[in-house]
Amino acid sequence: MRTMMIILAKDLWLRSRDSTLLVYAVVLPLGLAFMFNLVLGGGGGDRLGARYGVADQDRGPAATRFVTGVLRPMAAQGLITLHAVTSREEGRSRTERGELDAVFVIPEGFSAAVGAGRATTLEVVGDVDAPIAVQVAREAAQAYATELRSLRLASPDGTARDLPPAPLTLVDDASAVTRQLDTTTYHAAGMAVFFLFFAVMFGATGILDERSAGTLARLLAAPVSRHAILAGKLLGGVVAAVAGMAILVVASTLLLGARWGDPLGVAALVVAGVLAVTGLTGAVAAFSRTSEEASNRLSGLAMVLGLFGGALFPVAQLGGFAAVASLTPHHWFLRGLADLAGGGSAGEVLVPVAVLLCFAVLGGALATVRIGRLMRV
Amino acid sequence: MAVLEVSGLCKSFGETLAVDGLGFSVGEGETYGLLGPNGAGKTTAISMIAGVLGRDGGEVRVGGQRHHPAGRRTKAMIGYVPQEPALYPDLTGRRNLRFFARLHGLAREEAGRRAAEVLELVGLTGRGDDLVGTYSGGMARRLNIAAGLLNRPRLLILDEPTAGVDPQSRNAIFDAVRRLTADGVAVLYTTHYMEEAERLCDRVGILDGGRMRAEGTRRELVALVGERDQVTLRAEGDLGAAVRALAAIAEAGEVSEREDGVELLVRDARAVLPRILAAVTGTGASVGSVEVREPDLEAVFLHLTGRALRD
Ligand SMILES: Nc1ncnc2c1ncn2[C@@H]1O[C@H](COP(=O)(O)OP(=O)(O)O)[C@@H](O)[C@H]1O
Numbered sequence: 279m280r281t282m283m284i285i286l287a288k289d290l291w292l293r294s295r296d297s298t299l300l301v302y303a304v305v306l307p308l309g310l311a312f313m314f315n316l317v318l319g320g321g322g323g324d325r326l327g328a329r330y331g332v333a334d335q336d337r338g339p340a341a342t343r344f345v346t347g348v349l350r351p352m353a354a355q356g357l358i359t360l361h362a363v364t365s366r367e368e369g370r371s372r373t374e375r376g377e378l379d380a381v382f383v384i385p386e387g388f389s390a391a392v393g394a395g396r397a398t399t400l401e402v403v404g405d406v407d408a409p410i411a412v413q414v415a416r417e418a419a420q421a422y423a424t425e426l427r428s429l430r431l432a433s434p435d436g437t438a439r440d441l442p443p444a445p446l447t448l449v450d451d452a453s454a455v456t457r458q459l460d461t462t463t464y465h466a467a468g469m470a471v472f473f474l475f476f477a478v479m480f481g482a483t484g485i486l487d488e489r490s491a492g493t494l495a496r497l498l499a500a501p502v503s504r505h506a507i508l509a510g511k512l513l514g515g516v517v518a519a520v521a522g523m524a525i526l527v528v529a530s531t532l533l534l535g536a537r538w539g540d541p542l543g544v545a546a547l548v549v550a551g552v553l554a555v556t557g558l559t560g561a562v563a564a565f566s567r568t569s570e571e572a573s574n575r576l577s578g579l580a581m582v583l584g585l586f587g588g589a590l591f592p593v594a595q596l597g598g599f600a601a602v603a604s605l606t607p608h609h610w611f612l613r614g615l616a617d618l619a620g621g622g623s624a625g626e627v628l629v630p631v632a633v634l635l636c637f638a639v640l641g642g643a644l645a646t647v648r649i650g651r652l653m654r655v
Numbered sequence: 656m657a658v659l660e661v662s663g664l665c666k667s668f669g670e671t672l673a674v675d676g677l678g679f680s681v682g683e684g685e686t687y688g689l690l691g692p693n694g695a696g697k698t699t700a701i702s703m704i705a706g707v708l709g710r711d712g713g714e715v716r717v718g719g720q721r722h723h724p725a726g727r728r729t730k731a732m733i734g735y736v737p738q739e740p741a742l743y744p745d746l747t748g749r750r751n752l753r754f755f756a757r758l759h760g761l762a763r764e765e766a767g768r769r770a771a772e773v774l775e776l777v778g779l780t781g782r783g784d785d786l787v788g789t790y791s792g793g794m795a796r797r798l799n800i801a802a803g804l805l806n807r808p809r810l811l812i813l814d815e816p817t818a819g820v821d822p823q824s825r826n827a828i829f830d831a832v833r834r835l836t837a838d839g840v841a842v843l844y845t846t847h848y849m850e851e852a853e854r855l856c857d858r859v860g861i862l863d864g865g866r867m868r869a870e871g872t873r874r875e876l877v878a879l880v881g882e883r884d885q886v887t888l889r890a891e892g893d894l895g896a897a898v899r900a901l902a903a904i905a906e907a908g909e910v911s912e913r914e915d916g917v918e919l920l921v922r923d924a925r926a927v928l929p930r931i932l933a934a935v936t937g938t939g940a941s942v943g944s945v946e947v948r949e950p951d952l953e954a955v956f957l958h959l960t961g962r963a964l965r966d
């Protein structure tokens with residue numbers, strides 16, 4: 279423990295002397311999230327004053343509860359204005375004309391289905407030009423859906439399916455052109471988890487750097503255990519990356535208007551995500567001969583996992599990709615955040631956090647098994 | 656008492672048998688030199704003794720205790736100075752030392768104090784707060800040694816500490832080693848410089864191809880191969896009589912007459928020198944100068960391996 283902290287302090291001191299880490303952990307992800315946001319839409323500010331319509335064709339208790347329990351309080355806070363709409367058709371045409379940002383369509387028999395525990399739908403018809411307002415509508419519907427377990431959200435193509443992970447795809451009903459609803463939070467989170475590899479990496483590659491610099495011999499000659507040295511080196515990456523993530527979360531919230539959700543849940547996901555990536559970097563380093571080799575492999579891995587894990591664009595909607603995606607820590611990190619953004623509490627990220635910790639343990643175990651190779655002079 | 660005892664030490668890298676059944680011991684206050692050309696296995700042997708490299712076989716005892724590569728109690732007694740300076744160039748000299756001192760279990764304030772002490776010891780106090788990256792090669796090597804002294808080791812292991820350093824740094828290193836041995840520290844010193852082994856080491860082990868070819872004091876090694884001192888006297892007078900007189904001295908080997916004097920081979924010239932001088936002056940000849948050339952380890956190495964120490 280003591281050895282670990284001494285090595286950690288030394289590494290963080292050395293890190294603080296150069297700006298690479300800050301660039302990878304904060305500047306690049308934040309900058310890119312900002313740029314994607316500009317290019318692909320998003321942006322904060324228009325969340326206030328969103329205009330929502332409700333087409334309540336059910337008029338049952340479950341529908342009323344949604345309107346009075348979820349939408350009215352938002353209206354009371356001045357976040358939205360609420361308008362009654364007679365039908366789905368009217369709602370669609372009014373959103374197309376830009377009179378409304380989103381319309382909730384509560385179908386006939388909704389309350390009965392909820393009461394009987396049967397599947398039903400709650401549809402959100404959105405205006406493509408007001409993505410944030412639509413996203414908020416989605417989240418409101420989702421929050422309610424979470425409450426009513428049997429509830430299904432209407433998916434764009436009209437069939438009912440499980441709650442998809444955010445970011446969600448909405449359809450502009452009039453043109454039937456699919457358009458991604460990219461949220462600021464998604465961009466910030468995607469970039470953050472993508473660059474996590476680069477922020478964490480120096481811990482593991484640092485071992486190989488110390489080997490080629492000869493200082494590893496000196497560490498090994500000291501009366502300390504190799505495991506403590508390994509842990510201390512990896513911990514440097516963990517601490518730096520967690521700090522970077524914390525800055526990123528705060529900065530993207532303040533500067534870009536990102537909404538990360540329950541702080542405790544976000545913290546758990548960030549720590550678990552960083553540990554997962556740390557485990558992977560440790561394992562890769564343990565199978566590499568030089569720091570350069572490890573860095574190259576890790577950069578490649580970051581790219582591939584980022585791509586398949588949905589950190590660069592939301593692959594979750596691409597069907598077949600979804601299965602591959604679940605093999606990446608990125609996917610679980612983003613899925614956990616989506617659960618939180620849907621209004622979930624920290625308890626809902628237990629599964630993503632557990633999966634991420636599995637990555638950490640597996641990677642760490644591999645590195646430990648190879649410690650003899652890793653720690654040779 | 657032996658601070659370090661090594662026996663049957665072995666290590667191979669693939670096909671290469673780098674160290675092959677090495678055994679020796681180093682006593683308190685003794686400087687032991689491992690002398691051998693590049694690739695002899697010095698670094699490999701020393702790395703195993705320091706516990707930074709696993710060994711294939713053999714036993715190492717430090718302070719009478721069995722020393723395992725992971726053994727912390729024995730490691731605490733060892734100061735290890737790797738061949739190449741093993742330091743962080745982006746830290747100051749003092750910070751480097753404080754870090755390694757902390758790693759050796761020193762408390763924060765104690766680490767700071769000890770860092771200052773060893774900086775003084777290697778004459779780097781004035782540069783302690785500069786980044787190591789700005790040090791000259793010799794300074795980096797001195798700091799490298801300082802880092803090996805932080806834990807007040809009973810056994811100091813130095814791997815070619817003077818390779819490529821300026822004479823000033825070299826002398827500073829020698830002085831530091833002598834001061835340490837005066838305090839009872841056992842020093843294990845590798846070098847491929849024959850002069851260094853002769854000047855600094857009480858005993859020398861000659862290593863080649865991973866095996867110990869011979870060991871002992873310089874005298875013992877020289878005697879082992881039957882080498883004798885060469886004494887050259889510049890003299891005037893009856894040189895023929897001088898040669899006959901010298902031949903009568905029991906210890907003298909071949910005696911020959913030269914243009915301006917006589918030359919003879921003799922065991923332990925220093926001890927016999929008074930009698931040699933007496934014999935020559937006894938013939939009425941006058942002696943202008945005396946030169947004694949002792950055979951060196953270079954000659955011993957050549958004799959043992961059939962090769963020169965330096966290629
Ligand atoms: N890590 C290694 N891998 C393979 N061969 C090595 C390694 N280290 C040393 N050797 C070989 O072992 C022999 C002894 O090397 P070394 O101990 O460095 O010699 P010295 O220090 O006396 O110059 C040499 O033949 C060298 O090539």
Ligand SMILES: [Mg+2]
Pocket residue numbers: 697698699738814815
């Ligand atoms: Mg060597």
